[in-house]
Amino acid sequence: MSRPVITLTSDFGQGVFVGVMKGVILNICPQARLIDLTHDLPAQAVRAGALTLLQAAPFFPQGTVHLAVVDPGVGTSRRAICMHSRGSCFVGPDNGLFSLIMQQDPDAAAYEIINPDFRLEPVSSTFHGRDVFAPAAAHLAAGARPGMLGPALPDPIMLTWPRPKVANDELCGQVLLADRFGNLACNIIQKELRVFLQDRPARVRLGDLVIKGISRTYGQAAPGEPVALVNSWGRLELALNQGNLCAHLGINPQNAYGMGIKIGLIR
Amino acid sequence: MSRPVITLTSDFGQGVFVGVMKGVILNICPQARLIDLTHDLPAQAVRAGALTLLQAAPFFPQGTVHLAVVDPGVGTSRRAICMHSRGSCFVGPDNGLFSLIMQQDPDAAAYEIINPDFRLEPVSSTFHGRDVFAPAAAHLAAGARPGMLGPALPDPIMLTWPRPKVANDELCGQVLLADRFGNLACNIIQKELRVFLQDRPARVRLGDLVIKGISRTYGQAAPGEPVALVNSWGRLELALNQGNLCAHLGINPQNAYGMGIKIGLIR
Amino acid sequence: MSRPVITLTSDFGQGVFVGVMKGVILNICPQARLIDLTHDLPAQAVRAGALTLLQAAPFFPQGTVHLAVVDPGVGTSRRAICMHSRGSCFVGPDNGLFSLIMQQDPDAAAYEIINPDFRLEPVSSTFHGRDVFAPAAAHLAAGARPGMLGPALPDPIMLTWPRPKVANDELCGQVLLADRFGNLACNIIQKELRVFLQDRPARVRLGDLVIKGISRTYGQAAPGEPVALVNSWGRLELALNQGNLCAHLGINPQNAYGMGIKIGLIR
Numbered sequence: 150m151s152r153p154v155i156t157l158t159s160d161f162g163q164g165v166f167v168g169v170m171k172g173v174i175l176n177i178c179p180q181a182r183l184i185d186l187t188h189d190l191p192a193q194a195v196r197a198g199a200l201t202l203l204q205a206a207p208f209f210p211q212g213t214v215h216l217a218v219v220d221p222g223v224g225t226s227r228r229a230i231c232m233h234s235r236g237s238c239f240v241g242p243d244n245g246l247f248s249l250i251m252q253q254d255p256d257a258a259a260y261e262i263i264n265p266d267f268r269l270e271p272v273s274s275t276f277h278g279r280d281v282f283a284p285a286a287a288h289l290a291a292g293a294r295p296g297m298l299g300p301a302l303p304d305p306i307m308l309t310w311p312r313p314k315v316a317n318d319e320l321c322g323q324v325l326l327a328d329r330f331g332n333l334a335c336n337i338i339q340k341e342l343r344v345f346l347q348d349r350p351a352r353v354r355l356g357d358l359v360i361k362g363i364s365r366t367y368g369q370a371a372p373g374e375p376v377a378l379v380n381s382w383g384r385l386e387l388a389l390n391q392g393n394l395c396a397h398l399g400i401n402p403q404n405a406y407g408m409g410i411k412i413g414l415i416r
Numbered sequence: 417m418s419r420p421v422i423t424l425t426s427d428f429g430q431g432v433f434v435g436v437m438k439g440v441i442l443n444i445c446p447q448a449r450l451i452d453l454t455h456d457l458p459a460q461a462v463r464a465g466a467l468t469l470l471q472a473a474p475f476f477p478q479g480t481v482h483l484a485v486v487d488p489g490v491g492t493s494r495r496a497i498c499m500h501s502r503g504s505c506f507v508g509p510d511n512g513l514f515s516l517i518m519q520q521d522p523d524a525a526a527y528e529i530i531n532p533d534f535r536l537e538p539v540s541s542t543f544h545g546r547d548v549f550a551p552a553a554a555h556l557a558a559g560a561r562p563g564m565l566g567p568a569l570p571d572p573i574m575l576t577w578p579r580p581k582v583a584n585d586e587l588c589g590q591v592l593l594a595d596r597f598g599n600l601a602c603n604i605i606q607k608e609l610r611v612f613l614q615d616r617p618a619r620v621r622l623g624d625l626v627i628k629g630i631s632r633t634y635g636q637a638a639p640g641e642p643v644a645l646v647n648s649w650g651r652l653e654l655a656l657n658q659g660n661l662c663a664h665l666g667i668n669p670q671n672a673y674g675m676g677i678k679i680g681l682i683r
Numbered sequence: 684m685s686r687p688v689i690t691l692t693s694d695f696g697q698g699v700f701v702g703v704m705k706g707v708i709l710n711i712c713p714q715a716r717l718i719d720l721t722h723d724l725p726a727q728a729v730r731a732g733a734l735t736l737l738q739a740a741p742f743f744p745q746g747t748v749h750l751a752v753v754d755p756g757v758g759t760s761r762r763a764i765c766m767h768s769r770g771s772c773f774v775g776p777d778n779g780l781f782s783l784i785m786q787q788d789p790d791a792a793a794y795e796i797i798n799p800d801f802r803l804e805p806v807s808s809t810f811h812g813r814d815v816f817a818p819a820a821a822h823l824a825a826g827a828r829p830g831m832l833g834p835a836l837p838d839p840i841m842l843t844w845p846r847p848k849v850a851n852d853e854l855c856g857q858v859l860l861a862d863r864f865g866n867l868a869c870n871i872i873q874k875e876l877r878v879f880l881q882d883r884p885a886r887v888r889l890g891d892l893v894i895k896g897i898s899r900t901y902g903q904a905a906p907g908e909p910v911a912l913v914n915s916w917g918r919l920e921l922a923l924n925q926g927n928l929c930a931h932l933g934i935n936p937q938n939a940y941g942m943g944i945k946i947g948l949i950r
Contacts, residue, residue, distance in 0.1 A: 161596065169453075172451070179477070182709070223633065273647075381809045447685070542914055
């Protein structure tokens, strides 16, 4: 039988917080495999965390426990959630982190983590990653069922996202995320793009920048030139071939969603 | 039987040094579990490393080997140390990195690492993490006893820290560390705070900034407002709710201790 | 029998890309041990990646699979390569990443990765790390032979490097890499240095900076003073004892090679 996998996602950066959560897990479930998804989410960026998990979780084996901590409300009355979907579990604060995955699975089930047997006592008021979420994830990996952590949670917090809109023959979207290469991914997905374009030629607009055509690869643009393509997660993305579009446009990649940057697809 | 755990802590950042130490370990102890504590310590910051280990090590299973390399004296006459405390081992340069843990354990024992059988030959003069400490840690994880590495070390280097002092009804402390959220932790611990306040109301002072009361959570302050609380390691901490106090005050988080920032607790 | 080791090297930084590759690997080879070498290579810096692998790979157990993705040509006609050398495998884009290792092993063999059974379908045009290289590495770790991935690749891309030259009693080299401490390593290796100096005293020159003598350790210089030594990879390196030479000289460490910085060794 293969060993249980726990992924870890947070905005904790490179400090010691993540290592300590791993120590807590190994005390409870010594056989767990620990895989970092990312700890470089912008501080307290629940939306960036939710999008990251939506894109990454499907690439992990069924049975994986996904532990995620982006938790601006730690110590307040916000609840702790265990969400079960398609054979995998998601553990973290109930602030919408897992809501994009829940929206795609009508059979998903949520539980509130309240059972004191699955916590580290005393629970601090500022580091539930260590005291609540890591122990819960470790117990799940060691064989506990989600329902053992607490009662069903009927009303988990759900995030809503801006939807692309059609106006004047333009599909108007919005930037969701920037990656470390300075590429900008938006809320227009491949299917919407196809339905809108119907094989017609396209231009993509971001402020004064206009890009002709949807390329298949970054390399179809000359080095340093902008390019639009459908990225590896199925989203419309803008990039600079062998360059950094964020730096080129003066956009802070840590806050790309919060800036409300419009992307227009013109047919 | 569960597999031996080795944690790794350093100021090596995200480069290849840590990966190479892991390769060396796997050659000697293929079954070791390798857990990164942090490699983002400020360069050559022995004190920050010592505090990090003091706070994090207790969360790991007994029997863990903690390998730590913050080593400004590499290649000089500074000694290599293996320190044994409460069933766990600590391996690194003898510069005080493990001295805070030693001070808390009267039964701790230290050994000088000199046995050439537990090194990678030839030993370089600049990367003992690879050539001395990683092999020693791997042999310990594979079953070697600390005394096999070399003779007892009767006088390991010990760090001293500034202690909080009472003056004019104020408990005067000092900032020890900043975390990635820009929160500032100081040398006043929960017990000292309680003894000083005796349930009286408190104010916390950092330069011109004065915070009323000790909160239980960050969220008790309005977003963007400063807050003082006892953090998850039991230390008095100053923060900005949903903000970055270091950025707000123009403090470089990489050097928070070195700046000698005073924290005053007023009753 | 010990579990197969896969190392991961990339310019992906701290985002989610690396975690997703690990998920893909665990689906194919659940028993693989996953070790990060570094993901902090400068974006699209194939040369820095090649040098990193040359230095680090020898420290890993025979049989290790080294997965490396620095891939400015992703989605273009650039080929995917599996290179076998001294019992270990190297998987990534065919752009020279493994060519420094190949040059040192006359028995090295290269294969083009084209077998669709060892890919994740559909293959995206922008993330072959996930869709091509991670699956190939996982299958190799699970027991596939390199030749099963595709036919022999007779003409892999090879990198060439500037060689040190002697002129006017000076050995003229060039900076190859900067590390996180701001130390500068150059293309002059220990053997060349010995042959050139023949035990005579030396000076090392970088622009206006002149350093007398080759030290054995950083600590032989006073704190804050420059020092030249042979580093732990056998290369001539310039550093500032307990300081940062890059910062001191205004050199961007992310681009140290690209700046063509000359190092002169004068006897």
